[in-house]
Amino acid sequence: MIYLDNAATTQPLYAAALGDEAFFANPSSPHALGIAAERAMAKARQTIADILLCKPKEIIFTSGGTESNNLAIIGYVSALRKANTPPVIFAEPWAHPSVLAPLHHAVERKSASGCVGPRSGWDIPVSGPVMVCLSHVNHETGDLTDIAAITRELKSLNPDAVIFVDGAQGFCKDLNAAEVYKHADVYSFSGHKCHAPAGVGGLVVRGGIKLAPLLYGGGQENAMRSGTENVAGIVRTAYAAQQLHDDLPVNYIHVKNLRDSLAGLVSVIPNATVNTLNQNANNSPYILNLSFPGTKGEVLVHMLSEKGIYMSTGTACKSRKNDKSTLMLMGFPNEITESAVRFGFSHLNTAEEIERTKEALIACVNQLRKIRGYR
Amino acid sequence: MDSVNIPDPPKRIFLVKYGEVALRQGNRAFYEKQIMDDIKRRIKDLHDGNIRVYREQGRFLIEDVNGDIDTDTILSRIKNIFGAIAFCAGIKTTERTIEGIREAALGFFRGRICDASFKVDTKRADKRFPLTSNETSAAIGEYLLDNIPGSRVDLHNPSIVLRVEIRNHVYFYVDAVPGEGGLPYGSAGKGVLLLSGGIDSPVAGYLAARRGVGLIPVYFHSPPYVSERVVDKTSDLLKTLGAYTGPLPLRIVPFTETQLYLQENVPPEKLTIMLKRAMLRIASAIAAKEKAHCLITGDAVGQVASQTLHSLAAVNSAASLPILRPLTAMDKHQIIEIAKRIGTYDISIRPYDDCCTLFVAKHPENKPNTQVIERMESRLTEGRLAELISDAVGNTVINM
Numbered sequence: 161m162i163y164l165d166n167a168a169t170t171q172p173l174y175a176a177a178l179g180d181e182a183f184f185a186n187p188s189s190p191h192a193l194g195i196a197a198e199r200a201m202a203k204a205r206q207t208i209a210d211i212l213l214c215k216p217k218e219i220i221f222t223s224g225g226t227e228s229n230n231l232a233i234i235g236y237v238s239a240l241r242k243a244n245t246p247p248v249i250f251a252e253p254w255a256h257p258s259v260l261a262p263l264h265h266a267v268e269r270k271s272a273s274g275c276v277g278p279r280s281g282w283d284i285p286v287s288g289p290v291m292v293c294l295s296h297v298n299h300e301t302g303d304l305t306d307i308a309a310i311t312r313e314l315k316s317l318n319p320d321a322v323i324f325v326d327g328a329q330g331f332c333k334d335l336n337a338a339e340v341y342k343h344a345d346v347y348s349f350s351g352h353k354c355h356a357p358a359g360v361g362g363l364v365v366r367g368g369i370k371l372a373p374l375l376y377g378g379g380q381e382n383a384m385r386s387g388t389e390n391v392a393g394i395v396r397t398a399y400a401a402q403q404l405h406d407d408l409p410v411n412y413i414h415v416k417n418l419r420d421s422l423a424g425l426v427s428v429i430p431n432a433t434v435n436t437l438n439q440n441a442n443n444s445p446y447i448l449n450l451s452f453p454g455t456k457g458e459v460l461v462h463m464l465s466e467k468g469i470y471m472s473t474g475t476a477c478k479s480r481k482n483d484k485s486t487l488m489l490m491g492f493p494n495e496i497t498e499s500a501v502r503f504g505f506s507h508l509n510t511a512e513e514i515e516r517t518k519e520a521l522i523a524c525v526n527q528l529r530k531i532r533g534y535r
Numbered sequence: 536m537d538s539v540n541i542p543d544p545p546k547r548i549f550l551v552k553y554g555e556v557a558l559r560q561g562n563r564a565f566y567e568k569q570i571m572d573d574i575k576r577r578i579k580d581l582h583d584g585n586i587r588v589y590r591e592q593g594r595f596l597i598e599d600v601n602g603d604i605d606t607d608t609i610l611s612r613i614k615n616i617f618g619a620i621a622f623c624a625g626i627k628t629t630e631r632t633i634e635g636i637r638e639a640a641l642g643f644f645r646g647r648i649c650d651a652s653f654k655v656d657t658k659r660a661d662k663r664f665p666l667t668s669n670e671t672s673a674a675i676g677e678y679l680l681d682n683i684p685g686s687r688v689d690l691h692n693p694s695i696v697l698r699v700e701i702r703n704h705v706y707f708y709v710d711a712v713p714g715e716g717g718l719p720y721g722s723a724g725k726g727v728l729l730l731s732g733g734i735d736s737p738v739a740g741y742l743a744a745r746r747g748v749g750l751i752p753v754y755f756h757s758p759p760y761v762s763e764r765v766v767d768k769t770s771d772l773l774k775t776l777g778a779y780t781g782p783l784p785l786r787i788v789p790f791t792e793t794q795l796y797l798q799e800n801v802p803p804e805k806l807t808i809m810l811k812r813a814m815l816r817i818a819s820a821i822a823a824k825e826k827a828h829c830l831i832t833g834d835a836v837g838q839v840a841s842q843t844l845h846s847l848a849a850v851n852s853a854a855s856l857p858i859l860r861p862l863t864a865m866d867k868h869q870i871i872e873i874a875k876r877i878g879t880y881d882i883s884i885r886p887y888d889d890c891c892t893l894f895v896a897k898h899p900e901n902k903p904n905t906q907v908i909e910r911m912e913s914r915l916t917e918g919r920l921a922e923l924i925s926d927a928v929g930n931t932v933i934n935m
Contacts, residue, residue, distance in 0.1 A: 462762055
């Protein structure tokens with residue numbers, strides 16, 4: 161198996177290093193087991209806080225990236241429901257659906273006004289509540305956003321603007337992430353994108369920013385996220401994040417080599433393209449989006465899947481057929497968008513896997529182009 | 536001295552009306568048995584096996600030998616049976632005197648007509664009963680009027696009609712839940728249904744099944760050009776249709792080789808027609824194996840290039856059996872309406888590419904010439920096509 165769909169989810173690692181048994185108790189229980197669970201969670205929270213350069217109490221653990229993004233946007237809007245002016249929320253059209261959908265929801269319910277468009281067209285109000293949604297790394301193309309520069313610019317226009325960064329694809333995968341973590345007012349992350357099991361994510365909310373919870377109940381996570389904590393998942397997420405964070409300087413170079421090697425296909429397969437918003441920008445090496453005009457991305461995925469090579473046509477979260485794909489919204493022509501495939505790398509991938517993937521891709525693209533009469 | 540018959544207390548029963556079938560002269564008994572067996576099969580596990588289903592002059596009766604039946608549960612099991620036109624939850628009494636009958640009627644109707652205008656409508660199937668239908672209605676109506684405060688009779692515009700049927704026993708009911716109608720499933724013989732996973736073919740299958748055609752569903756699979764998820768989708772469609780027909784196993788025909796062969800050997804604008812002909816040949820061979828009498832497709836005239844009259848004519852000769860096209864004269868919105876009603880629509884619109892989207896030409900021919908097509912095909916048949924088709928038939932797997 162050659163798994164190149166790490167932008168969708170990663171294989172859980174480190175299970176052997178951590179036994180789940182110690183963490184099965186409810187961390188709110190007063191007995192010894194409950195205390196052990198609570199301590200394990202506190203340690204995990206500290207670990208992630210150290211990575212994200214925030215205070216432990218600024219982290220809200222959730223069920224994943226989607227819940228974190230919903231909490232950031234809906235939570236912000238709900239907290240302001242009694243304000244005189246409803247907040248204005250800005251996002252780019254190629255943000256992840258878990259950012260765009262709650263934004264649309266808030267706008268539909270008239271609890272916020274929204275502006276979804278390219279950053280160049282944003283007209284940031286100089287006063288009043290504003291939230292700006294940015295992606296640390298774009299989930300389709302791997303484009304990196306210069307969070308620090310944009311934050312400085314936006315804050316000079318409106319010092320109260322809240323900078324919300326969707327970090328699902330950037331957390332522990334960016335050498336300069338510290339700059340992003342420091343500038344984001346609200347930052348979301350997801351465990352299963354970094355080799356922890358699915359079901360854990362979190363949101364960093366810097367002091368001074370008020371969100372309303374989505375879930376009410378037992379008051380866990382400072383009443384921001386009621387529900388018994390997923391202690392085992394949280395501990396594993398912290399452990400995985402720590403490993404990835406510590407190994408990043410080495411992993412990054414390895415993954416970048418893999419990405420560059422696979423991207424080299426564009427000089428081998430005629431008319432193949434690397435799809436990115438800005439060809440000169442510094443992209444994340446963990447994601448590579450390629451198009452092979454004359455083929456269909458979905459069919460390539462099936463053909464490679466038969467050979468035990470797994471990648472994707474795009475974010476697994478895009479669902480309905482008639483929704484415009486992220487690449488369409490970015491303005492790529494039809495022959496590029498319909499033939500696009502996304503590769504998500506992990507440090508577990510090897511150079512040999514990439515060589516085999518290249519061979520398989522060359523064969524499948526040629527075969528499919530022949531069938532479809534592409535010249 | 537006559538022995539005194541003490542009637543049983545009234546009990547809740549189900550009365551099933553069947554339509555067209557009752558008009559059949561020669562094989563009415565055959566149809567009746569089919570419907571009755573279908574009803575029995577669907578509810579035999581209920582009421583600890585105490586269910587009794589029997590026929591009384593144009594009606595099926597469902598009762599529990601020991602008492603009342605659970606009408607909601609039974610209705611949910613049998614409402615999709617083809618051949619039944621209405622289901623009436625009511626009561627049965629073994630009373631035979633008008634005094635006893637009107638008393639039972641009062642017990643059943645009392646709660647249903649306070650402050651409402653009503654009318655009693657009697658059907659006297661048992662002509663031995665001394666009163667005529669009208670006399671019976673009048674006698675019961677009068678008794679109800681006297682005994683239910685606030686009730687009033689309105690023969691022309693009643694807000695509620697109280698039905699009385701006098702047969703071997705006497706039955707009362709108010710509401711009739713409409714049934715599917717049609718003919719008992721399978722009573723017409725069998726047909727091979729060509730399923731694509733789209734909106735149309737499951738509806739075509741449903742309509743044919745409603746006319747008594749037993750379904751043998753076939754799906755043409757072209758991995759890796761088509762997702763395995765389309766197989767799941769097609770199976771899910773059959774589970775939905777199965778609510779009407781009973782379990783429907785899916786035959787999956789491996790079609791990739793044939794598809795690629797035609798792709799390479801046929802001009803693109805003729806490809807769709809040639810693919811359809813290959814599918815019809817394979818379906819015909821499966822039909823012969825299964826002793827089926829027809830093929831069923833979801834074609835509607837003029838819907839796409841391959842469904843113009845010219846195209847339909849150009850594919851027909853590939854089939855060795857008649858092709859039923861139940862959707863022929865329907866508009867898309869009518870087809871969608873049925874798909875929604877029978878529950879297949881939401882499954883059909885799941886977003887997976889089917890083989891058509893990959894292999895279809897930009898400008899397929901919409902007025903193919905049958906002779907040209909047949910000549911082209913016979914050349915290919917002398918080549919590998921015949922072998923590919925017989926392999927596809929031989930390698931078809933049944934997905935239970």
